[in-house]
Amino acid sequence: xxxxxxxxxxxxxxxxxxxxxxxxxxxxxxxxxxxxxxxxxxxxxxxxxxxxxxxxxxxxxxxxxxxxxxxxxxxxxxxxxxxxxxxxxxxxxxxxxxxxxxxxxxxxxxxxxxxxxxxxxxxxxxxxxxxxxxxxxxxxxxxxxxxxxxxxxxxxxxxxxxxxxxxxxxxxxxxxxxx
Amino acid sequence: xxxxxxxxxxxxxxxxxxxxxxxxxxxxxxxxxxxxxxxxxxxxxxxxxxxxxxxxxxxxxxxxxxxxxxxxxxxxxxxxxxxxxxxxxxxxxxxxxxxxxxxxxxxxxxxxxxxxxxxxxxxxxxxxxxxxxxxxxxxxxxxxxxxxxxxxxxxxxxxxxxxxxxxxxxxxxxxxxxxxxxxxxxxxxxxxxxxxxxxxxxxxxxxxxxxxxxxxxxxxxxxxxxxxxxxxxxxxxxxxxxxxxxxxxxxxxxxxxxxxxxxxxxxxxxxxxxxxxxxxxxxxxxxxxxxxxxxxxxxxxxxxxxxxxxxxxxxxxxxxxxxxxxxxxxxxxxxxxxxxxxxxxxxxxxxxxxxxxxxxxxxxxxxxxxxxxxxxxxxxxxxxxxxxxxxxxxxxxxxxxxxxxxxxxxxxxxxxxxxxxxxxxxxxxxxxxxxxxxxxxxxxxxxxxxxxxxxxxxxxxxxxxxxxxxxxxxxxxxxxxxxxxxxxxxxxxxxxxxxxxxxxxxxxxxxxxxxxxxxxxxxxxxxxxxxxxxxxxxxxxxxxxxxxxxxxxxxxxxxxxxxxxxxxxxxxxxxxxxxxxxxxxxxxxxxxxxxxxxxxxxxxxxxx
Numbered sequence: 001x002x003x004x005x006x007x008x009x010x011x012x013x014x015x016x017x018x019x020x021x022x023x024x025x026x027x028x029x030x031x032x033x034x035x036x037x038x039x040x041x042x043x044x045x046x047x048x049x050x051x052x053x054x055x056x057x058x059x060x061x062x063x064x065x066x067x068x069x070x071x072x073x074x075x076x077x078x079x080x081x082x083x084x085x086x087x088x089x090x091x092x093x094x095x096x097x098x099x100x101x102x103x104x105x106x107x108x109x110x111x112x113x114x115x116x117x118x119x120x121x122x123x124x125x126x127x128x129x130x131x132x133x134x135x136x137x138x139x140x141x142x143x144x145x146x147x148x149x150x151x152x153x154x155x156x157x158x159x160x161x162x163x164x165x166x167x168x169x170x171x172x173x174x175x176x177x178x179x
Numbered sequence: 180x181x182x183x184x185x186x187x188x189x190x191x192x193x194x195x196x197x198x199x200x201x202x203x204x205x206x207x208x209x210x211x212x213x214x215x216x217x218x219x220x221x222x223x224x225x226x227x228x229x230x231x232x233x234x235x236x237x238x239x240x241x242x243x244x245x246x247x248x249x250x251x252x253x254x255x256x257x258x259x260x261x262x263x264x265x266x267x268x269x270x271x272x273x274x275x276x277x278x279x280x281x282x283x284x285x286x287x288x289x290x291x292x293x294x295x296x297x298x299x300x301x302x303x304x305x306x307x308x309x310x311x312x313x314x315x316x317x318x319x320x321x322x323x324x325x326x327x328x329x330x331x332x333x334x335x336x337x338x339x340x341x342x343x344x345x346x347x348x349x350x351x352x353x354x355x356x357x358x359x360x361x362x363x364x365x366x367x368x369x370x371x372x373x374x375x376x377x378x379x380x381x382x383x384x385x386x387x388x389x390x391x392x393x394x395x396x397x398x399x400x401x402x403x404x405x406x407x408x409x410x411x412x413x414x415x416x417x418x419x420x421x422x423x424x425x426x427x428x429x430x431x432x433x434x435x436x437x438x439x440x441x442x443x444x445x446x447x448x449x450x451x452x453x454x455x456x457x458x459x460x461x462x463x464x465x466x467x468x469x470x471x472x473x474x475x476x477x478x479x480x481x482x483x484x485x486x487x488x489x490x491x492x493x494x495x496x497x498x499x500x501x502x503x504x505x506x507x508x509x510x511x512x513x514x515x516x517x518x519x520x521x522x523x524x525x526x527x528x529x530x531x532x533x534x535x536x537x538x539x540x541x542x543x544x545x546x547x548x549x550x551x552x553x554x555x556x557x558x559x560x561x562x563x564x565x566x567x568x569x570x571x572x573x574x575x576x577x578x579x580x581x582x583x584x585x586x587x588x589x590x591x592x593x594x595x596x597x598x599x600x601x602x603x604x605x606x607x608x609x610x611x612x613x614x615x616x617x618x619x620x621x622x623x624x625x626x627x628x629x630x631x632x633x634x635x636x637x638x639x640x641x642x643x644x645x646x647x648x649x650x651x652x653x654x655x656x657x658x659x660x661x662x663x664x665x666x667x668x669x670x671x672x673x674x675x676x677x678x679x680x681x682x683x684x685x686x687x688x689x690x691x692x693x694x695x696x697x698x699x700x701x702x703x704x705x706x707x708x709x710x711x712x713x714x715x716x717x718x719x720x721x722x723x724x725x726x727x728x729x730x731x732x733x734x735x736x737x738x739x740x741x742x743x744x745x746x747x748x749x750x751x752x753x754x755x756x757x758x759x760x761x762x763x764x765x766x767x768x769x770x771x772x773x774x775x776x777x778x779x780x781x782x783x784x785x786x787x
Contacts, residue, residue, distance in 0.1 A: 095731070095758055129778075130758040132711075132729070154622065154648065154666075155712070155729070155760070156516075156606070159471075159489070160533050160559045160577070163513050 007105045010071060010078050018064065018076050019057065019083045054127070056086040059098055062126050063119055067174045069111050074177065078105055080115060085138060096131045098123065101138040108143050116152040117161060118174045180295065180329050182302040183222070184739070185453065188321070188340040188366065192353025194312035197374040198343045199227070201410065202309040203236040205341065207433040208446040209305055210264055213706060214747045215739075218263050219304040222255060225268035226291050226321055227311040228280050234270040238423025246271045252299035259428050267298050288320040295324040313353070314360040322364050338453060339369035341407065346376050346394040358402055368404045369452040371395050372445060376409035379437070386411055405452055408445035413438050450747075459733060459752045459772065462783040463501055467494055470514070472775030474763045476528075478520040484765065484773055485528055486781045487515035493530055493540075494781075495547075498767045501783060505547050510538050517562050523569045531560040537574055539592070553584060553592050562607045566615070571595075573617050575605035581619045581629070583636060596636040600627055609652040618661060620649030626663055626673075632695050639695045644671055651716040651726075660743075661699065662724060664713035670705040670726055672746075703744045708734050708751055715763045717772075723749075727761040727774055733784070756782060 060083045064076035075081040085101035100119055104112045116135045123133045135152045137145045151157060161167055189205070191198045206221045225233035234244065237258050244256045246267070255265030269280060269290065282290075300306065311317050325336035340361050344354045354371070361368050373395030377386040389412070399406035416438045423429060433439050470489030477484040482498045493507040493515055513533035521527040526542040527550075535558055539551040557578040564573045572584045572592065581598040603622035610617055617629040617636070626649055628640040647666035654661050661673040676698045711729035718724050722743065727733045735750040755761060756776030763775045772784040 095754075132760075150622075150648075156561065157577075157604070157622075159514070163533060 007070070007109065010073070010105045012073060013077050013079060015077070019060065053090045053092065054088060054096070054098075054131075055090070056083055056088050059086050059088060059100065059123070062122060062178070063100070065177045066115075066118055066122060067177055069114055069170065069174060075102075075115065075119075079103060080105065081119070091130075094130065097134070098127070098131055099134040099136065101136050103138045103141045107141065112137060112142055112144075112148050113151055114170070116148065117158065117167075118171050120152065120158060121162060121171055122175055122178065180300065180306075180325075183300055183306045183329075184303065185305045185338045186325065186329075186336065187305060187307045187369070188337055189307060189309050189343060190318075190340050190357045190361075191310075191312050191343040192355070192357050193345075194230075196312075196343050196345045197410075198312070199225075199232045199236055199309055200416070201341075201343045201372055201374055202233070202307055203429075204410070204433075204438065204442050205446070205449070206264060206305075206307055207430055208439060208442045209307075209449075210430060211434050211439070212446055212450070214450060215304075215706070215745045217745075218261075220263050220265075220302060222265045222267070222300050222303045222306040224294055224298075224306060224308045225266070225270070226294060226317050227309055228269050228282065228287050228290065228317065229311065231268045231270035231280075233266055233268045233309055236420055237264075237266060237429055238420070238427070239266065239271075244271055249299060252297045254299060258430055264430055265300065265303075267294060284316050287316055291317060291320045292324045295321070295328050314356060318360060318364075322366070335365075337366050339367040341369050341449070342371045342404075343374050344371060344395050344398065346373055346388070346390045346392050346409075354398055355402070358404070369449060370405035370407035371399050372407050373409040375412050377411040379411050379413045381414055405448065407448045407452075408442075410438070410441060410445070413441075454747070454749065457735070457750055458787050459735070459750050459755075459784040460787055462771070462785050465494075465496065465501065465503075465781045465783070466779060467503065468492065468779040468781075471759075471777040471779055472762060472781055473515060474517045475765050475773045475775040475781055476518045476520055476763075477765045477767045477773065478526065479522045480524055481526060482768075483520070483526055484767060484781075485518045485520070486773075486775050487518040487530060488775075488779065489514040490779075491515055491532070493518055493528070495526075495528070496781075498771070498773075505542075507538075507540055507547065507549075510540075510549055510552075511536070513559075516560060519563050519565055521565050521569045522567060529563050529565065529572060531563045531574060533559040535560060535576070537563055537572070550590060551592055553594075555582060555594060556580070561605060564608045564610050564617075566610045566617075567612050571610075573608040573610065573619075575608045575619055577604040579603060579605060579621075581605055581608055581617070581627075583617070598627075598629055598636055598638070600638050600641070601625070606648060606650055607652050609654060611654050612656060612658045614658065618652050618654075620652045620663060622648045624648060624665070626652065626661075628697065628699065630695055630697075637695055639697045640699055642673065642699060644673075644701055645669065648712075650712055650714050650728075653716045653718055655718050655721050655724075657721050659721075660702070662705075662716050662718070664716055664726060664728075666712040668707060668709035668711055668713055668728065668730075670707075670709075670713060670716070671701050672703040672705070672744075673699045674702045675699050703746060705736055705746050706748050708732070708748055711760075714761065717764050717766050719766050719769070725764055725766065725772060727755070727764045729760040731756055731758065731760055731776070733761065733764060733772070733774055735786075752784075755784075756780065 063081045066075045087099040089097045119135050136149050189202045209219050210221050225231050247254045255267045258264045377388045468488040468490050472486050472488050474487045484498045485495045487493045491511050495505045511532035515532050517531040519529045528540045531537045535556045537553040538549050541550045556576040559577045562575050575581045579601050583596040584592045585595045601621040605619050605621045607620040615631050619627045624645045626642040629636045630639045645665040651664040664670045709728050713726050713728035715727050722738045725735045731754050733752040733755045736746045737749040739745040756778050759777040761774050761776045770786045775781050
């Protein structure tokens with residue numbers, strides 16, 4: 001890592017501001033309480049659906065705690081990874097797709113490719129093989145958007161990079177806070 | 180008639196089943212189908228002399244459209260200026276649309292014969308013949324005339340017949356007579372279309388079966404003929420036909436309608452019947468690698484194939500028995516990216532790795548030995564290719580260079596050229612089967628052509644047809660065509676142009692050595708089937724090509740007999756390695772294919 005930080009003053013989110021499933025389930029429970037007089041079977045069904053399929057919240061949870069390479073903060077706190085920028089299409093036993101759009105903290109961030117690579121590796125390790133992962137820079141947020149996207153989506157380059165021990169060490173330390 | 184590729188007969192047992200409507204829809208759907216990369220040229224011959232309704236279906240007012248004569252013959256009436264759909268009907272020859280045609284047999288027969296011999300159809304993909312109901316003079320005559328006219332240019336006068344029926348069992352009784360006629364006249368039955376099968380309400384799009392249901396399917400099963408599909412009654416279609424005028428164009432309006440969507444699966448089944456499509460059947464899945472299989476390669480002469488993997492090893496199998504013969508292990512420190520057999524009688528395998536080196540492994544007596552190690556690339560080697568004679572080995576790398584190595588007498592390798600024109604990683608190299616021509620494809624989206632000009636290898640052409648990384652390149656066995664594939668799933672065919680002008684323009688100061696610059700142009704694009712990168716291409720012969728990629732599909736394409744610029748998809752094998760991507764494919768002999776995927780398996784397929 002370089003001596004001078006790329007971005008001295010990033011915008012940081014508090015932990016409580018991050019979207020999480022606990023909040024969602026609490027909402028569902030409260031809603032359920034109102035409606036249980038009417039019909040409980042629907043609520044159970046919808047909870048079950050949330051558990052079986054992989055959804056955007058689950059992907060977000062997998063990525064949220066990845067450390068930024070420069071700051072002692074996570075990608076979620078820096079808003080590099082956002083829940084609304086994750087698209088998931090889960091077909092229980094067939095080909096499924098995930099697209100994660102990342103928002104670098106500044107438009108000339110040179111750590112962008114590294115962060116994108118880390119996200120890819122994390123998802124490749126955690127998700128079942130049926131998932132095809134795409135990591136892209138969110139439109140308009142980076143000066144070299146096309147180049148970064150091309151690198152992140154070149155299977156051969158990604159595979160070769162992951163065999164590089166030094167790089168692998170950096171990636172592992174970024175993911176050290178993840179469960 | 181010699182440029183007509185397929186002749187189809189449309190028959191029905193009874194009148195009033197909507198045969199002309201089915202003929203029209205078949206013509207429009209075929210025209211619009213994406214089976215080739217261009218719209219198909221269709222001709223419709225309406226020999227229903229007592230009720231010539233085809234002109235009306237296309238909005239051609241018979242009093243205004245006249246058939247013109249040329250020295251080559253009668254010119255069909257085209258539906259629009261593209262001349263992709265041409266019509267020929269007795270209706271155009273009658274002085275008025277109110278005239279009836281009250282002719283006896285011989286005159287009808289003569290008319291039909293003239294339609295066959297005197298009309299200049301030009302180049303047609305399909306000629307669809309709309310016949311009168313039942314079986315009669317017209318049917319016999321058309322078969323005879325076609326036989327007489329086309330016996331020396333076609334295998335049989337008619338490629339097949341499509342039968343139209345309505346759902347009631349009564350209508351289907353008459354179709355049995357048609358089936359009998361086809362048998363007697365040796366006409367292949369492509370299938371049955373059940374017309375007026377239900378009514379689509381224009382307000383709620385609900386389909387009601389007015390005329391009972393299931394008749395067509397029952398008939399198909401009873402007589403063992405294919406059931407192509409059912410077409411409902413849609414009042415909107417009738418309206419559209421009636422409201423045509425000189426400014427509307429049915430062939431442009433039709434693809435937007437609901438009817439065309441309903442007809443689409445019928446056309447798909449039709450193609451399936453016409454082309455006798457082949458299939459790929461899984462023979463075996465060979466596991467053993469502990470990581471993805473990056474590359475598979477089959478020996479040109481011996482029954483051997485090899486698979487190279489991320490697990491740094493190479494597994495060599497006997498391609499007849501599928502037994503594991505040897506495992507090359509312990510030489511490379513990183514993933515094996517590519518394997519390639521030297522085109523000689525002995526088993527010599529070049530292995531390229533992400534560790535930047537290439538090892539040459541040979542089977543000497545009964546042992547496999549590593550006989551040479553080629554070093555020099557600065558980082559990962561992406562691809563290797565032996566020249567057809569086995570004397571040169573081309574290698575390429577992420578270091579943006581292409582190296583050409585030459586074998587010396589004592590089987591040592593000397594680097595004879597380092598080519599550096601690409602601005603990014605070079606992903607693939609491939610040799611021409613007969614000339615000393617090397618091509619390379621790169622992350623920079625271009626394809627470079629290299630030739631030996633005596634002193635050195637020089638760049639003779641650079642193609643920029645792709646808009647993303649070029650992953651695969653291969654020359655056809657005859658050397659006339661180069662196929663290339665990219666990261667977006669586009670596959671293009673290129674051929675060299677020979678123009679005297681280009682030689683004159685490139686002034687060469689050295690009159691003894693003509694300019695090496697050459698021009699390659701894109702001659703066709705294959706139908707776009709892959710949804711994602713295409714990583715591997717392999718020619719079976721000049722007319723059959725296979726591709727595979729990140730969408731896990733293996734696709735086989737075939738070119739038309741008469742024209743190798745027209746390609747269609749012959750097999751689309753989805754999920755060939757379940758949900759995993761496929762990195763490499765290679766043909767084994769004439770009827771087997773091996774594929775290597777991210778699941779670490781090499782799968783063997785048989786072409787049926």
